[in-house]
Amino acid sequence: MTDEQWEAQNGSLSPIEAVAKGLCWCCTGNGVLYTAFGGVQRTVACPEKCNSGKAKR
Numbered sequence: 001m002t003d004e005q006w007e008a009q010n011g012s013l014s015p016i017e018a019v020a021k022g023l024c025w026c027c028t029g030n031g032v033l034y035t036a037f038g039g040v041q042r043t044v045a046c047p048e049k050c051n052s053g054k055a056k057r
């Protein structure tokens, strides 16, 4: 998988669209963020500490 494909797993929702669906603005419902740089592909926990991608109340 290329870095671009890896990061595409973050989805295409904008933060505003995610919130409108009741999802976390940061990870847009994934609960994790996919980051890649120079072929090093990582999954990191959402820094917003959301509940598995759901928006906090």
Ligand SMILES: [Zn+2]
Pocket (backbone or CB within 6 Å): 024, 025, 026, 027, 028, 029, 031, 032, 046, 047, 048, 049, 050, 051, 053, 054
């Ligand atoms: Zn989140």
